[in-house]
Amino acid sequence: MTHPAVPTAATARRRVPARQGSLREHNLALVLRHVLDAAGATAPGAETPPSRADVATATGLTRGAVSALVDLLIGARLVDELPPVVTARAGRPAVPLVPARGTVVGLGAEVNVDYIGVRALDLAGQVLAHRETAGDYRHSDPAAVLALLAGLVGQVRADLPASARVAGMCLALPGLVDRVTGPLRLAPNLGWRDVDVVALLTAHPEVDGLPVRLANEANLAARAEARAGAAGQSFLYVSGEVGIGAAVVLDGEVFAGRHGWSGELGHTVVDQQGPRCTCGARGCLEQYAGKDALLRAAGRDVEEPVEALLAAVAAGDERAARALRSAGEALGVALANFVNLVDVETVVLGGIYAPLAPWLTDAVTAQLRSRVLASAWAQARVGVAAGGPHAAMTGAAVVVLRAVADDPAAWLGAPAGA
Amino acid sequence: MTHPAVPTAATARRRVPARQGSLREHNLALVLRHVLDAAGATAPGAETPPSRADVATATGLTRGAVSALVDLLIGARLVDELPPVVTARAGRPAVPLVPARGTVVGLGAEVNVDYIGVRALDLAGQVLAHRETAGDYRHSDPAAVLALLAGLVGQVRADLPASARVAGMCLALPGLVDRVTGPLRLAPNLGWRDVDVVALLTAHPEVDGLPVRLANEANLAARAEARAGAAGQSFLYVSGEVGIGAAVVLDGEVFAGRHGWSGELGHTVVDQQGPRCTCGARGCLEQYAGKDALLRAAGRDVEEPVEALLAAVAAGDERAARALRSAGEALGVALANFVNLVDVETVVLGGIYAPLAPWLTDAVTAQLRSRVLASAWAQARVGVAAGGPHAAMTGAAVVVLRAVADDPAAWLGAPAGA
DNA sequence: GAGAGTTTGTCTTGTCAGTGAACTTATACG
DNA sequence: CGTATAAGTTCACTGACAAGACAAACTCTC
Numbered sequence: 001m002t003h004p005a006v007p008t009a010a011t012a013r014r015r016v017p018a019r020q021g022s023l024r025e026h027n028l029a030l031v032l033r034h035v036l037d038a039a040g041a042t043a044p045g046a047e048t049p050p051s052r053a054d055v056a057t058a059t060g061l062t063r064g065a066v067s068a069l070v071d072l073l074i075g076a077r078l079v080d081e082l083p084p085v086v087t088a089r090a091g092r093p094a095v096p097l098v099p100a101r102g103t104v105v106g107l108g109a110e111v112n113v114d115y116i117g118v119r120a121l122d123l124a125g126q127v128l129a130h131r132e133t134a135g136d137y138r139h140s141d142p143a144a145v146l147a148l149l150a151g152l153v154g155q156v157r158a159d160l161p162a163s164a165r166v167a168g169m170c171l172a173l174p175g176l177v178d179r180v181t182g183p184l185r186l187a188p189n190l191g192w193r194d195v196d197v198v199a200l201l202t203a204h205p206e207v208d209g210l211p212v213r214l215a216n217e218a219n220l221a222a223r224a225e226a227r228a229g230a231a232g233q234s235f236l237y238v239s240g241e242v243g244i245g246a247a248v249v250l251d252g253e254v255f256a257g258r259h260g261w262s263g264e265l266g267h268t269v270v271d272q273q274g275p276r277c278t279c280g281a282r283g284c285l286e287q288y289a290g291k292d293a294l295l296r297a298a299g300r301d302v303e304e305p306v307e308a309l310l311a312a313v314a315a316g317d318e319r320a321a322r323a324l325r326s327a328g329e330a331l332g333v334a335l336a337n338f339v340n341l342v343d344v345e346t347v348v349l350g351g352i353y354a355p356l357a358p359w360l361t362d363a364v365t366a367q368l369r370s371r372v373l374a375s376a377w378a379q380a381r382v383g384v385a386a387g388g389p390h391a392a393m394t395g396a397a398v399v400v401l402r403a404v405a406d407d408p409a410a411w412l413g414a415p416a417g418a
Numbered sequence: 419m420t421h422p423a424v425p426t427a428a429t430a431r432r433r434v435p436a437r438q439g440s441l442r443e444h445n446l447a448l449v450l451r452h453v454l455d456a457a458g459a460t461a462p463g464a465e466t467p468p469s470r471a472d473v474a475t476a477t478g479l480t481r482g483a484v485s486a487l488v489d490l491l492i493g494a495r496l497v498d499e500l501p502p503v504v505t506a507r508a509g510r511p512a513v514p515l516v517p518a519r520g521t522v523v524g525l526g527a528e529v530n531v532d533y534i535g536v537r538a539l540d541l542a543g544q545v546l547a548h549r550e551t552a553g554d555y556r557h558s559d560p561a562a563v564l565a566l567l568a569g570l571v572g573q574v575r576a577d578l579p580a581s582a583r584v585a586g587m588c589l590a591l592p593g594l595v596d597r598v599t600g601p602l603r604l605a606p607n608l609g610w611r612d613v614d615v616v617a618l619l620t621a622h623p624e625v626d627g628l629p630v631r632l633a634n635e636a637n638l639a640a641r642a643e644a645r646a647g648a649a650g651q652s653f654l655y656v657s658g659e660v661g662i663g664a665a666v667v668l669d670g671e672v673f674a675g676r677h678g679w680s681g682e683l684g685h686t687v688v689d690q691q692g693p694r695c696t697c698g699a700r701g702c703l704e705q706y707a708g709k710d711a712l713l714r715a716a717g718r719d720v721e722e723p724v725e726a727l728l729a730a731v732a733a734g735d736e737r738a739a740r741a742l743r744s745a746g747e748a749l750g751v752a753l754a755n756f757v758n759l760v761d762v763e764t765v766v767l768g769g770i771y772a773p774l775a776p777w778l779t780d781a782v783t784a785q786l787r788s789r790v791l792a793s794a795w796a797q798a799r800v801g802v803a804a805g806g807p808h809a810a811m812t813g814a815a816v817v818v819l820r821a822v823a824d825d826p827a828a829w830l831g832a833p834a835g836a
Numbered sequence: 837g838a839g840a841g842t843t844t845g846t847c848t849t850g851t852c853a854g855t856g857a858a859c860t861t862a863t864a865c866g
Numbered sequence: 867c868g869t870a871t872a873a874g875t876t877c878a879c880t881g882a883c884a885a886g887a888c889a890a891a892c893t894c895t896c
Contacts, residue, residue: 269755
């Protein structure tokens with residue numbers, strides 16, 4: 001016996017003793033969660049925001065306890081009261097509770113091949129400010145690009161109302177990122193390798209003092225997708241660009257893996273004898289369904305936007321249609337392999353695959369049906385990303401805000417203003 | 419805005435209010451966990467089991483609190499005191515605390531292609547009883563096989579000491595199993611399809627009244643492997659048999675996927691134009707590296723045990739060596755795809771791959787090195803399973819015991835005896 | 837329009853599981 | 867045999883929630 005007899009669940013793995021205060025922290029987060037969820041889940045204007053009493057019945061806490069907790073959240077400016085609403089119903093009117101607007105904001109940023117940008121979201125999910133700059137950042141100098149980005153951060157912060165406190169910043173990058181604040185390991189299409197992005201960024205006064213974390217672009221876009229909720233809570237997000245990234249979401253959680261390097265779908269092998277890839281191996285999916293490969297196969301220039309390809313295939317260009325079919329097939333094989341290994345409900349096509357979805361879905365679906373062992377019981381759905389064009393930035397901001405939502409107790413004593 | 423503004427972590431996703439009692443439950447589990455871990459983690463007889471004071475300093479609870487909790491655990495017969503040990507040190511001697519033996523037991527069972535079996539483990543990790551029956555269960559009748567299994571359960575229970583309380587039973591099956599107690603969907607090599615195993619099993623008096631859960635064989639073997647701890651806490655377990663299963667373990671947790679169907683590595687595509695597989699697709703890994711395919715490629719009979727192949731290759735049989743090399747290569751490609759998608763530290767070779775590992779590891783390692791994008795920073799290790807021959811059964815019993823360890827509060831008032 | 841009925845939110849008391857510090861117990865050492 | 871030291875116990879105190887009474891604000895009915 002040189003091993004623990006009985007391992008324990010991850011929940012109990014947090015080897016932290018529970019004190020009285022732990023109850024507060026937990027229930028505070030529980031109440032805040034309920035207010036945030038309810039604000040999002042409203043069918044078009046239908047339900048009113050929950051009152052203290054609603055939260056009490058929904059969570060199982062007593063009205064007294066909820067009252068105390070809500071008062072703390074209001075004091076921390078995480079929650080706001082709306083004026084009591086006329087309900088035409090007996091009894092004292094309820095005070096609706098909503099996420100506070102413009103008080104706590106998360107900064108989501110992105111550096112990608114053809115643009116950089118920053119946006120600020122508040123707890124209500126509102127975009128308070130947004131700046132982006134188009135450009136060509138292939139093989140760029142990290143310091144120069146990050147100086148530009150810091151400038152955008154400064155502009156966004158200047159646009160924020162005085163009441164706003166910036167909780168932190170998260171930066172989306174198209175490459176391998178060590179978990180949390182580790183350095184960027186490799187971003188092939190930017191030409192960046194082993195760059196200490198956080199240090200370069202926090203050297204600028206616009207960013208200094210802000211907690212900064214990094215994450216993979218596809219991971220963050222997947223997070224935005226999970227928030228959009230269309231895909232359920234268990235899906236594989238595929239981000240098609242020049243490279244092909246992916247992120248697994250299981251029960252609403254993005255799965256980053258041991259180092260945070262999960263999701264390199266583009267370097268899945270489709271054919272061992274296939275063409276050589278930039279990564280050194282042969283027959284990677286990127287060579288069949290990456291943006292460059294796809295445009296080339298369709299007989300178009302690599303620099304063209306996908307819209308050109310879309311127009312061509314809509315106009316009846318047979319070569320373009322063939323290119324899309326074969327890309328869809330390769331993608332389908334890779335995704336079927338994946339779904340055999342990691343059982344997800346839905347495959348969400350994002351990036352350039354979102355607009356191209358009408359010409360890809362059938363081929364992908366067919367591969368999933370024929371190659372996934374469990375498909376007889378639960379065929380994986382193929383969906384289209386609903387996270388919008390700035391999904392990664394939005395996801396990045398959401399990551400920051402989630403940290404606040406998960407631990408509101410840490411914000412109780414925080415001062416106003418940025 | 420038709421979505422929650424800020425999603426929350428899975429930990430807070432348990433929408434349960436924390437009451438005073440929650441502290442007890444949590445800290446009770448915390449203390450028990452510490453005692454169980456310490457009992458396992460002992461280097462060869464070196465450290466003595468922890469005392470109440472040790473637990474207090476390790477967990478951060480006060481000695482008073484730990485004392486109260488330990489007394490409850492002793493009362494529930496989950497923990498035992500050993501006689502105070504002479505330490506040749508000033509001060510009152512400590513009372514060592516160890517997991518109770520022979521009091522709470524978990525039943526782990528397995529139905530596989532060539533044997534069925536049942537074993538009983540207690541909290542200390544001791545095997546209290548074990549029965550197995552060899553046989554050929556290809557294309558067998560589920561009811562008949564499960565009747566045999568129920569018989570073994572009866573024998574094992576009869577072998578248990580009178581003090582033992584059976585906490586539950588978990589059954590390992592080589593196929594797709596719905597999460598928790600759902601029906602067995604498909605076990606290709608048993609020829610079972612959509613069988614309500616739990617109902618068939620609990621119909622027998624030997625099993626009646628026992629909570630029974632099912633799980634995939636590879637998942638449970640991976641759990642036993644995680645317990646053995648040799649592979650770290652983040653690995654991919656590969657179970658090579660006639661079929662090839664796999665299970666992902668991340669941070670010590672087995673990852674079952676949406677329905678619990680993750681890990682069908684055997685039906686990963688290695689070559690789209692390859693030979694047709696029993697599942698209907700072409701070029702599945704099983705056709706290259708499954709037990710039958712491997713033996714056939716080595717020019718041996720499918721019915722032979724792998725030991726024969728081992729002997730042949732050790733004796734210099736060139737054809738056998740070639741078969742192993744090419745199987746290793748195919749396995750390596752499939753595993754490299756996987757590691758690109760799900761970033762794990764280690765790949766653990768189990769099942770028939772464990773004894774064959776010396777002839778497979780090089781080929782697999784080479785594929786991982788050349789095909790995994792992140793391999794320049796953290797090459798995934800290739801290891802050999804240490805869980806032993808009955809890994810799945812052990813893992814199944816551990817699953818049952820873990821449920822007890824995670825919620826000792828539920829066992830406080832439990833009566834003695836089975 | 838006054839009172840009954842209803843629902844929301846607050847307030848008070850009781851309970852429970854921690855903390856902290858004194859206290860008891862059991863050993864080693866000079 | 868007294869002193870030092872460490873383990874384990876006990877008890878007053880505290881913080882957080884439950885339970886239920888109470889106050890507030892509104893509708894409905896007679």
